Amino acid sequence: MKNVWVLYNAVTEVYSKKTKDWISEAAVQDEVEAVCTHLKTLGFSCTRYPLLDVRKLIHDLSSPPPLIFNLCEGFRGKANYEMHVAALLELLGIPFTGNTAKALGIAQDKDLTKRILMASGIPTPRWMTYKGGDMSDYFLLSFPLIVKPAREDASAGIGRRNVVEDKESLFQVARDLFEHYHQPILIEEFLPGREFSVSLLEIHKELHPLPISEISLKDLEKDGPAIVSYEAKWIEDSPEYQLTPSICPAPVSSALGQTLRTLAIETWKILGGKDYGRVDFRLDREGVPYVLEFNPNPDISLQAGFPKALNAAEIPYEEFLKILIENNLSAKEFLP
Numbered sequence: 001m002k003n004v005w006v007l008y009n010a011v012t013e014v015y016s017k018k019t020k021d022w023i024s025e026a027a028v029q030d031e032v033e034a035v036c037t038h039l040k041t042l043g044f045s046c047t048r049y050p051l052l053d054v055r056k057l058i059h060d061l062s063s064p065p066p067l068i069f070n071l072c073e074g075f076r077g078k079a080n081y082e083m084h085v086a087a088l089l090e091l092l093g094i095p096f097t098g099n100t101a102k103a104l105g106i107a108q109d110k111d112l113t114k115r116i117l118m119a120s121g122i123p124t125p126r127w128m129t130y131k132g133g134d135m136s137d138y139f140l141l142s143f144p145l146i147v148k149p150a151r152e153d154a155s156a157g158i159g160r161r162n163v164v165e166d167k168e169s170l171f172q173v174a175r176d177l178f179e180h181y182h183q184p185i186l187i188e189e190f191l192p193g194r195e196f197s198v199s200l201l202e203i204h205k206e207l208h209p210l211p212i213s214e215i216s217l218k219d220l221e222k223d224g225p226a227i228v229s230y231e232a233k234w235i236e237d238s239p240e241y242q243l244t245p246s247i248c249p250a251p252v253s254s255a256l257g258q259t260l261r262t263l264a265i266e267t268w269k270i271l272g273g274k275d276y277g278r279v280d281f282r283l284d285r286e287g288v289p290y291v292l293e294f295n296p297n298p299d300i301s302l303q304a305g306f307p308k309a310l311n312a313a314e315i316p317y318e319e320f321l322k323i324l325i326e327n328n329l330s331a332k333e334f335l336p
């Protein structure tokens, strides 16, 4: 029986339990369980490999498995090391599923991603990046604005107070986030329209957009800014979580559906996607879609958006894993 490894960021109290971001970090374990359970039904044996010590990993890889499922979202609690794990596997010439170091690194830097999108003519909300100090320039943007860390994901640091209507709140939230996350902060024009995601899957080198999903925000709009905050994503008993159901396939006109799929594919190509990923969108007041971000390592635990889109496309989870295996075991591009 072939053995594959499922590599993931070890979740330890030392690195993550101090903050509430711990909940989203720990969620990688649900992905590991989903992947291992379904690999077994495909006839693979599966080694769970929590990554904590790189030297040990390099040592253990001296007799490498044929394939690694790379679910690492960072290293030792740091999301910006996500790309380094993939880079190490690339250097060692070991086939692995998911995105390349380059795509992971670009997407992890939202400012860089947005610059690339803008230069490529893909609409993304107008923004500026705060790196500490004076804030007088930010008034080139129109309120309301949303303030968010430039190098996090999973809505870390994003609550409803991050949508600001005036200078004072903008300063306050931007400074708080800068002090807490020690990284550039995006200040972006807030788009009040519907929110969509397009999951993408490569099958034998051909890119397939899966059915579009929508996060319904209409019940949230009644009492404040409608966003998918950290609470909405992770805190199951919060009102935000309960008021933001996801719907897949989303009810969209064929024209809007086509535009979203086209923009998602263009985003994927420009940022160099591989295997699977998800592009998130928001519509402006006029219903025009803008790309918020590219997720090259989306949550693939069973309850998450990507598997829901697989389900809507009638692709069983095992089949998804089989596609990833076939995509990579014949791949030559990772050989040193």
Ligand SMILES: Nc1ncnc2c1ncn2[C@@H]1O[C@H](COP(=O)(O)OP(=O)(O)O)[C@@H](O)[C@H]1O
Pocket (backbone or CB within 6 Å): 125, 146, 148, 152, 153, 154, 155, 156, 158, 188, 189, 190, 191, 192, 195, 226, 227, 228, 229, 280, 282, 292, 293
């Ligand atoms: N410019 C924006 N306009 C409206 N909502 C936004 C905007 N940027 C982010 N949001 C809201 O915040 C959520 C998280 O933002 P996002 O940029 O996708 O960060 P993350 O990587 O943490 O998911 C989005 O799903 C959306 O609901």
Ligand SMILES: [Mg+2]
Pocket (backbone or CB within 6 Å): 154, 155, 280, 292, 293
């Ligand atoms: Mg997002």
